[in-house]
Amino acid sequence: MNSNLPDENLGPLLRGSYQTTPERNPGFRSGVWARIEARRRAPATWSAWLHLNMFRFASLAVATVAIAGFGGGWIATAQANRDHEQLVQRYLASIDPHQKSSVELR
Amino acid sequence: MKFRWIAAALIAALALGAGCIAYVCMRKPMPAVAADDGDALLWLRHEFKLPADKMARIEKMHDAYQVVCEEHCRIIRDARIELRKLREAKAPAAVIAAAEEKSREVDLVCTTSLETHMRDIASVMGGEDGRRYLSIVLPRVAKFDHAGAPGLDLESAKPHAGHAHH
Numbered sequence: 001m002n003s004n005l006p007d008e009n010l011g012p013l014l015r016g017s018y019q020t021t022p023e024r025n026p027g028f029r030s031g032v033w034a035r036i037e038a039r040r041r042a043p044a045t046w047s048a049w050l051h052l053n054m055f056r057f058a059s060l061a062v063a064t065v066a067i068a069g070f071g072g073g074w075i076a077t078a079q080a081n082r083d084h085e086q087l088v089q090r091y092l093a094s095i096d097p098h099q100k101s102s103v104e105l106r
Numbered sequence: 107m108k109f110r111w112i113a114a115a116l117i118a119a120l121a122l123g124a125g126c127i128a129y130v131c132m133r134k135p136m137p138a139v140a141a142d143d144g145d146a147l148l149w150l151r152h153e154f155k156l157p158a159d160k161m162a163r164i165e166k167m168h169d170a171y172q173v174v175c176e177e178h179c180r181i182i183r184d185a186r187i188e189l190r191k192l193r194e195a196k197a198p199a200a201v202i203a204a205a206e207e208k209s210r211e212v213d214l215v216c217t218t219s220l221e222t223h224m225r226d227i228a229s230v231m232g233g234e235d236g237r238r239y240l241s242i243v244l245p246r247v248a249k250f251d252h253a254g255a256p257g258l259d260l261e262s263a264k265p266h267a268g269h270a271h272h
């Protein structure tokens with residue numbers, strides 16, 4: 001590539017080589033205004049944001065709380081069942097020679 | 107974006123709270139099962155909350171049964187040691203079969219004796235408590251693989267966990 005061309009040749013060269021034909025975007029203007037409007041309407045405070053997203057927030061909160069509540073209950077029940085079973089097995093091991101291992105191996 | 111994070115944190119806190127409340131409400135406090143204080147009757151005490159006189163009778167019956175249980179342990183252990191020796195010595199099939207039959211018999215005697223003891227305990231408890239006791243213990247005894255008896259310590263004759271404190 002020849003990089004020693006005089007500067008006065010650069011303009012015509014670029015005009016000849018780099019021609020772009022931008023695509024028309026009829027939605028550009030309305031898109032810009034929509035973004036400006038959205039920014040203008042964005043809530044400035046937490047309560048305003050919550051008011052605007054109340055349904056989504058409430059749905060998500062109810063679902064999450066329900067799942068967490070179910071999970072907590074499930075863990076508690078499983079733990080109680082396990083403790084109960086250990087007590088029963090300890091009792092059985094004291095009167096059933098066959099069940100010795102089930103307690104000693106714990 | 108900042109508000110979303112606040113909402114997420116709030117929901118997470120709510121979920122944590124709900125989980126903890128559900129856990130506390132649903133849990134059934136049990137006596138410390140991990141501590142090996144040797145109290146085999148802890149379950150009966152905790153689960154059935156029997157009157158003191160009934161509990162005292164059950165404790166006596168339980169202690170008395172320990173002697174029977176020890177004897178069963180010894181007989182079962184002897185029968186299985188004998189069976190193992192015969193198998194290792196590659197004894198005739200008929201002899202091994204006879205030893206297996208004897209082993210099954212002593213297992214059956216043990217199981218029958220155990221069930222009788224449990225029914226006696228249930229009759230002392232009486233009523234719904236007795237029925238509930240049997241509904242808990244009998245299926246567990248029946249479910250246990252008496253034929254295999256992996257728990258019997260064939261190498262030593264030391265008493266098992268339930269007997270150690272008596």
